[in-house]
Amino acid sequence: MKRAAFYTLGCKVNQYETEAISEMFEKAGYEIVDFEQEADVYVINTCTVTNLSDRKSRQMIRRAKKTNPDSVVIVVGCYAQTAPEEVSEIEGVNMVVGTKDRSKILEYLEELEASGGRKNYVGDIMKTREFEELGVDVYKERTRAFIKIQEGCSQFCTYCIIPYARGPVRSRSEENILKEVAGLAQSGYKEIVLTGIHVASYGKDIKTTSLVDIIRKVHEIDGIERIRLGSIEPTTVTEDFVEAVKGLHKLCPQFHISLQSGCDSTLKRMNRKYTAKEYLRSVKLLRDNLKDVAVTTDIMVGFPGETDEEFKETYRFLEEVFFSRMHVFKYSRRKGTPAASYPDQVSPQKKEERSRMLIELASRMTLKYNQSFIGRVLPVLFEQEVKEKEGFMEGLTPNYIRVECQGDKDIEGKILDVLLKETKDDFIIGEVVS
Structure with missing residues (x-):
């Protein structure tokens, strides 16, 4: 029996897609083994959010070939999509598949085994309009199941490479989402996490459904006791949205609302579509209507042009909002994005100092939030x-x-x-x- 091993870098969407590809190999008769073990095929699902993720992807490719020099190494995902030639030239890579046509990976593997050499199957993602089905029947993780409901992003934040890696917004059909959720419920999963590249855009392209519609329909499925949402935008949290979800007891009162900066001038340079005041209004709406609600966020330090005063403004805003958890990360210059050529790039030392300050603030906020539940x-x-x-x-x-x-x-x-x-x-x- 042939053996296949998988390695995932990056987000929950990548983890979902790796599960789906792994399942395809398993159904084709492969034994799935740990990445550190010797395998005939290694699939590396890459991330390209930062330079560090690109570097880590290259390291994993070399590690796979070192474990078994005769193996076939397949590189998929965002780094493969945005830099296919660069990835193809890495020693040890046999096949490159980007962020579409992953469902054809076994077919491609047969072609490769018949002809040898190196194959590059990366196409133009910006012309893709269909959601690619990559369903999952069984998760290795037994308690929570991630369901990908949406692909692509059309926001074009000035620092972000993801719209170029994932293409335009494509929503998955309600029928396929509900079928997958029902199957997972029958397999004993209690919690479903609705995830995607830009979950808030769900339904924008097909018009016949919306994020609220799909939450309601998942809510009706017997066996599912919790529904959690992936990252959403503050613009999603309107009075209508809150009114629609506040009666849905299975929806977890935890919302990850991406912020990036608490300073309006920085938000504008980032091409984010809201102000700090609008963000605060969305948080207040949730807190006024939902009991015990937790608001978590992402925050970026060191965006080009971020002055000491702008950073202080962000710091004060974070204190005002008060998050239960914050993910802090440093701006990473991505070739091909507008911000890469912006003047006043912030020094690594300054980024490090600001990051440390926000991580300390995040720890204090999490502790204070948790303490408020002691005795409950x-x-x-x-x-x-x-x-x-x-x-x-x-x-x-x-x-x-x-x-x-x-x-x-x-x-x-x-x-x-x-x-x-x-x-x-x-x-x-x-x-x-x-």
Whole structure:
């Protein structure tokens, strides 16, 4: 039996797509093995959000060939899409497939094995208008299932390469989403995460549905107890949106609303489509209407032209909004994006200093948010054993607080009531009460 191994860099969408490709190989009779093991085929699903992700992709390609010099190395994903020639020239690469036609990967592999050499199957993603079906029947992770409902992005933020890597917005049909969710519910999955490259755009291209419509329909599926949303835009959170979702008890009260900067002049240079004031209004709408709501975000430091005063403005705004979690990252210059040629690029030292300040702020906010729930009983979906901590399991509350409890593996995949007792770093120690 031939063996295949997979490695994923980047976002939840990439993880979903790797699961789908892995399943295709499994159905074709391949044994799926760990990436560190010897395999006949290695598939590396790449990311290109930062220069670091490009470099990591190249490292994994070399590692695969070192493990088995006779293997076939297939490189897919965003880095492959935006720099196919560069990827093709990396020693050890046999095939390059971008962010479309992944469903034909086994067919391409047959062609390669028949003719040898190197193959580049990357096409023009900007002309693609159809959503490519890559469904998943069974996840390796047993408690939460990610469902890709949307592909592409048409926002064109000035720092971002993703619209060029993923192409225009394409929404998946309701029928296929609901069929996949129903299958996963029958397999015992309790939580569904609706994800995509720009989830907020779901339905914009097909007009007959919307993000709220698909949330409602997933909500009706028996067996699914939690629905979580991937990252959305502040412009998504309108009075109509909040009114529509506040009665949906399965929808987790945790919203990841991308911010990037709390300073209007920086937001304008980024080509973000909202102001800090509008962002705050969206957060207030959620907090006024949903109990225990958690707002999480992404924040970028060191965007070209970001002055000390602009950074301070962002810092003050973050304190005002008060997030339960923040993902802080440094601006990375991406060739082919408008911001790459902007003047006043911020020095690495300045980026590092600002990043450190925001990471410290994020830690304080998470701790304060978690402390506000001490003494409460909340339901926790237990996901896995705690690494290096025997006899402990961990999971998430609906509002995305990570909780650790004493317990055996038999509670994995179950939702149990937990008394939240003590804060530790960015999680809470709890005790199962049901």
